[in-house]
Amino acid sequence: MATDGRSLRERLEEIRQRGISAIRSATDRDEVEQARVEYLGRSGLISQAMSELRDLPVEEKPETGQTGNRVKGELETTLELRLSEIEAAAAASAPTTSVDLTLPGRRSWRDGIHPVTRVIDEICEIFREIGFTVATGPEIESDWHNFTALNIPLDHPAADMHDTFYLADDRLLRTHTSPVQARVMLAHEPPIRVLAPGLCFRRDPWDASHAPAFEQIEGLAVDEGIDFIEFRSAIDFFVQRFFGAGTRTRFRPSYFPFTEPSAEVDVTCFLCDGSGCSTCKGTGWIEIMGSGMVNPAVFDAVGYDSEKYTGYAFGMGPGRIAMLRYRIPDIRLLYEGDVSFLEQFG
Amino acid sequence: MDVSVNWLRALAPGMQGSATELADRLSLQAIPVDRVVSVGDGLEGIVVARVVEAARHPDADRLTLCKVDAGRDELIDVVCGAPNVEQGALYPYVPPGESLPGGFVIESRKIRGEMSHGMLCSEKELGLGRDSGGILRLDGEFTVGQGFAEAMALPDARLELDLTPNRIDLACHLGVARELAPDDGPGAVPPPFDGPGWDASWADGVSEAEAGGVRIVIEDADRCNRYLGAIVRGITVGPSPEWLQARLRGAGARPINNVVDATNYVLLELNQPLHAFDLARLGGSEVRVRAAEAGEKLRTLDGVDHELTPVATVIADAETAIALAGVMGGEDSEVTLDTTDLLIECAAFDPRHTRHTARATGLATDASYRFERGIDETGQESAIRRCVELILAIAGGVADSNGLRVGSPPPANRVVALRISRIGRVLGLDLSVEEVTRLIAPIGFDTRPKAVDSDVLLVTVPGWRGDVTTEADLLEEVARRFGYDAFPRQPRSFRPSAVPDCADRGRADEVRSLLVSRGLYEARSVPFVPAGRSAESRIPLLKPLSAAEGFLRTDLIPVLLGRVEHNWSRGHRDIRLFEVGTVFGRRAGDQAELPADATPEQRDAANPFSEERRFAFVLTGARLPVHWGSESPDTDMWDLVGLVEELAEELGFGTVEPGLEPDESSERTFGFDSWLDEAVVHVGGNGGLTGVAGRVRATMIDAPRWSAPVFAGEFRLDPIQTEDQREYQSLPQYPAVSRDLAFTLATSVSVADVERTIRAAAPPLLTSVRLFDVYEGDKVEEGRRSLAWRLVFRAPDRTLTDPEVDGAVAGVVHRLEDDLDVRIRAS
Numbered sequence A: 001m002a003t004d005g006r007s008l009r010e011r012l013e014e015i016r017q018r019g020i021s022a023i024r025s026a027t028d029r030d031e032v033e034q035a036r037v038e039y040l041g042r043s044g045l046i047s048q049a050m051s052e053l054r055d056l057p058v059e060e061k062p063e064t065g066q067t068g069n070r071v072k073g074e075l076e077t078t079l080e081l082r083l084s085e086i087e088a089a090a091a092a093s094a095p096t097t098s099v100d101l102t103l104p105g106r107r108s109w110r111d112g113i114h115p116v117t118r119v120i121d122e123i124c125e126i127f128r129e130i131g132f133t134v135a136t137g138p139e140i141e142s143d144w145h146n147f148t149a150l151n152i153p154l155d156h157p158a159a160d161m162h163d164t165f166y167l168a169d170d171r172l173l174r175t176h177t178s179p180v181q182a183r184v185m186l187a188h189e190p191p192i193r194v195l196a197p198g199l200c201f202r203r204d205p206w207d208a209s210h211a212p213a214f215e216q217i218e219g220l221a222v223d224e225g226i227d228f229i230e231f232r233s234a235i236d237f238f239v240q241r242f243f244g245a246g247t248r249t250r251f252r253p254s255y256f257p258f259t260e261p262s263a264e265v266d267v268t269c270f271l272c273d274g275s276g277c278s279t280c281k282g283t284g285w286i287e288i289m290g291s292g293m294v295n296p297a298v299f300d301a302v303g304y305d306s307e308k309y310t311g312y313a314f315g316m317g318p319g320r321i322a323m324l325r326y327r328i329p330d331i332r333l334l335y336e337g338d339v340s341f342l343e344q345f346g
Numbered sequence B: 001m002d003v004s005v006n007w008l009r010a011l012a013p014g015m016q017g018s019a020t021e022l023a024d025r026l027s028l029q030a031i032p033v034d035r036v037v038s039v040g041d042g043l044e045g046i047v048v049a050r051v052v053e054a055a056r057h058p059d060a061d062r063l064t065l066c067k068v069d070a071g072r073d074e075l076i077d078v079v080c081g082a083p084n085v086e087q088g089a090l091y092p093y094v095p096p097g098e099s100l101p102g103g104f105v106i107e108s109r110k111i112r113g114e115m116s117h118g119m120l121c122s123e124k125e126l127g128l129g130r131d132s133g134g135i136l137r138l139d140g141e142f143t144v145g146q147g148f149a150e151a152m153a154l155p156d157a158r159l160e161l162d163l164t165p166n167r168i169d170l171a172c173h174l175g176v177a178r179e180l181a182p183d184d185g186p187g188a189v190p191p192p193f194d195g196p197g198w199d200a201s202w203a204d205g206v207s208e209a210e211a212g213g214v215r216i217v218i219e220d221a222d223r224c225n226r227y228l229g230a231i232v233r234g235i236t237v238g239p240s241p242e243w244l245q246a247r248l249r250g251a252g253a254r255p256i257n258n259v260v261d262a263t264n265y266v267l268l269e270l271n272q273p274l275h276a277f278d279l280a281r282l283g284g285s286e287v288r289v290r291a292a293e294a295g296e297k298l299r300t301l302d303g304v305d306h307e308l309t310p311v312a313t314v315i316a317d318a319e320t321a322i323a324l325a326g327v328m329g330g331e332d333s334e335v336t337l338d339t340t341d342l343l344i345e346c347a348a349f350d351p352r353h354t355r356h357t358a359r360a361t362g363l364a365t366d367a368s369y370r371f372e373r374g375i376d377e378t379g380q381e382s383a384i385r386r387c388v389e390l391i392l393a394i395a396g397g398v399a400d401s402n403g404l405r406v407g408s409p410p411p412a413n414r415v416v417a418l419r420i421s422r423i424g425r426v427l428g429l430d431l432s433v434e435e436v437t438r439l440i441a442p443i444g445f446d447t448r449p450k451a452v453d454s455d456v457l458l459v460t461v462p463g464w465r466g467d468v469t470t471e472a473d474l475l476e477e478v479a480r481r482f483g484y485d486a487f488p489r490q491p492r493s494f495r496p497s498a499v500p501d502c503a504d505r506g507r508a509d510e511v512r513s514l515l516v517s518r519g520l521y522e523a524r525s526v527p528f529v530p531a532g533r534s535a536e537s538r539i540p541l542l543k544p545l546s547a548a549e550g551f552l553r554t555d556l557i558p559v560l561l562g563r564v565e566h567n568w569s570r571g572h573r574d575i576r577l578f579e580v581g582t583v584f585g586r587r588a589g590d591q592a593e594l595p596a597d598a599t600p601e602q603r604d605a606a607n608p609f610s611e612e613r614r615f616a617f618v619l620t621g622a623r624l625p626v627h628w629g630s631e632s633p634d635t636d637m638w639d640l641v642g643l644v645e646e647l648a649e650e651l652g653f654g655t656v657e658p659g660l661e662p663d664e665s666s667e668r669t670f671g672f673d674s675w676l677d678e679a680v681v682h683v684g685g686n687g688g689l690t691g692v693a694g695r696v697r698a699t700m701i702d703a704p705r706w707s708a709p710v711f712a713g714e715f716r717l718d719p720i721q722t723e724d725q726r727e728y729q730s731l732p733q734y735p736a737v738s739r740d741l742a743f744t745l746a747t748s749v750s751v752a753d754v755e756r757t758i759r760a761a762a763p764p765l766l767t768s769v770r771l772f773d774v775y776e777g778d779k780v781e782e783g784r785r786s787l788a789w790r791l792v793f794r795a796p797d798r799t800l801t802d803p804e805v806d807g808a809v810a811g812v813v814h815r816l817e818d819d820l821d822v823r824i825r826a827s
């Protein structure tokens, strides 16, 4: 088919106008695609028109070719524009589609470490920073390890402080984690810095604040040159880390046969910041540990030279601390395994 | 122990500070004070009044119409509801317009038609005690119209001390006053009484003495170091004067009569337990300290009858036991209103024997508490003199000039050496001899240097500080008097611990993090269980708190099942819990008798019990939390097996052996015979059985109808590998080729056997074998099932060719056909 450049250029112009209006009037992606195929496709109107180019006289070719390319470019630009308009409109209207994203998503089971374990882990982590490692000992002890080695005579009122579960004449459920002190010293030479978390047993009937078994965490540091000042400073370090930087400590005289001097450690009440509340019975202070310098009698019992070595020891109740920290009103909740309780610590 | 602040002030004049400040000082320097209680605040308007007439209210049986003399011109009409109002007696009276403590204002008003102007009050209404059973009757010398607070030596404050076993010296007012007395004053000194003195000449004896017609015998010197006696004749028993009653009330003791009150007063002031016998009721006018005879009977003051054994120590007269030594007097020799002559006892009973006497009779008294902890044996003479002088002052009579003193002489005061250098080493304080002396001398410690410029300070310990026996004890005295809070805070450099972390702790951590990552909660429990099924290895507590907690657990699972039941009772159906804990058992074989001086190692070797660290879990309910978009079937056996496989792999503690028949020893070890169904998974390792898991037998648990099957597992902790044994494997360079293999075989052949056979038959090129389909049913012959496997081959150094892989698969198929009689369905 012979044609001249002019009429081909006119046809291209006509294609341009129709194409633009077709693209502009498209309302969705499918209609845009239809227009693309019709005008810009491999066998679309522009391709058809351009295929006639080869039949034109040589002098007509450049101008007509340029016209074709211009029309094609213009339609392509229009098409892209229209497509992005349609996509933007679709995005804007997305919530009106059938998906309700307020529906709950698919979850896995909740889980959790026991609050007492959390407290134990945290205490261990803090003391690790000042050189402590973790030790354990048996829960069934000999009376020697539980009492005698710790300077507690068996037939003495001091042993009354521990209402003991006996299993045999000389075997008992440990009343504190302190026998781990003796075991560690029997097995190792200083320097010693250990923590011993574990279960202890006392003949206390169940009530809101007593359980016949409960966790304790023992600490022991023995080396040359440890003095009361170091002891105070180490406990202060722990307290500031565990209870917060503003927390103050107060050391009071107390009595533990295995420490001398002995001290009870109070911290400013973290519930009322020391202003007095029901938890601290209005005193502003909460008792958190028993402690003291290791009694030389204990060193003698385990064969340490009490002239060469000094040390400090302390004991805390992670269960009690967990109860204070999380405001758990009843110790029995710690041991019931109630899912509604445990999930609060997940 | 309750102490009265008024009493403390009387003992240590010049003592500064409010009751709260005194309590703080005690807490920070000596002993915890649990509570400070103000006594008798707000009593300003209340006066002492006498009920002159008491008549029944015409319209109400329980009401009394009283004419009250409150020291005014006219008698006052008061209607009283108390059952104990008595004509002629004295009571506290609140006139109209005045108020009770707490601010309640009393007004004149009509009660059942009769006018009542004011009110007679009970102890409780006055805030002085708990007794609300009647109005407070005032026995003693009072003036009508006198201010009640003044008459009762009020207001006062009560300090409730939390005594530690070492500081028995603080169980009396003088001891507490010593801690609080000004350092620069005379210290704490009991003020003299308004009456005759008593300077005894002593009739001494080692085991017996006689004076004033009374004989004292110590038959068993082990049981009593010393027995002092004083005789007072011609006394009049009656109520104590108000000042004495006020003292006793202030310390929480109830006044009884002047003689008993005098002994109680000395106990609460000086810490010396004393006892007064009615001399007329002592058979043979003698007392003997001896062991009780077997079957000997005694009724104590509290009206309880005891049948004694020789463990108990008694005071006896010539015929029979009349008191439990150091614990409680007997009813038959008790002082009564008719008593005129007294024998006053001030003895030093042995702590251990007193403890045994108290335990044998189930008694714990103020006296036994002190004797068990050791009294001040150097203070007995002053205590008995104080008691005699008090009785002479308030009950009249004449004291025999001879006192009796039997036993060994009082021990000399202990001298303990204190090195100044040791203060530096243990406390970190650089104190001089003078500074140390200034700290501890005010509380009774005398100091003198051993020699000029000596490092050693010789410290004489006062008799009331039996707890101070070593240099360490003196260091505590120095430290607490210095003030624990006055120590500088100086963090010191430290050497890290030579003790390695214990492995169990790391193992427990691994278990916790793994099980938590699988959506389980950690539980903790008390390891006590009821008798339940009999297990010979189970250890009973000798004195359990209850039958439900009478034994130590031998397994964790039953305790966790208890937790499951608890959760069911709260309506939870989906329960996923684990616990890391200890189980207990008995060691095989007989243990040797231990010598008294056994080494710690021998003691451990002789332990008849064993314990083991374990972990356990329970799973029941939906596999996944309920979701609207998907089904959530219940946890089943394959969830359990999968979890066990993951545990075994990730904790490196062995291989899973499904369907293994439990043997005798594993049943005993894990006790699962009773709680697991036949579907059991064993985990074995190098050291034998490491754990079991399975479905919990329905009969083991009290399951509600809506509950799901329960799955559980229990494992030893010690086979867990905490070392990181991972090693990098180079990444594959050449493509893998996979082939699927489906065949039928007898259902009796286990999947584990098939996998083993495949692995054995294939060349090392086989990198993985995975079962992806199991079918049993119509399309397969009866007694057979179809298994489909995907085998993946890969060579580390080249691309595998099809013929190579085909050959490998053919080898596998042959072996399966030969060994397991499989029939190939497709490949």
Ligand SMILES: [Zn+2]
Pocket: A269, A270, A271, A272, A273, A274, A275, A276, A277, A278, A279, A280, A281, A282, A284, A285
């Ligand atoms: Zn508070």
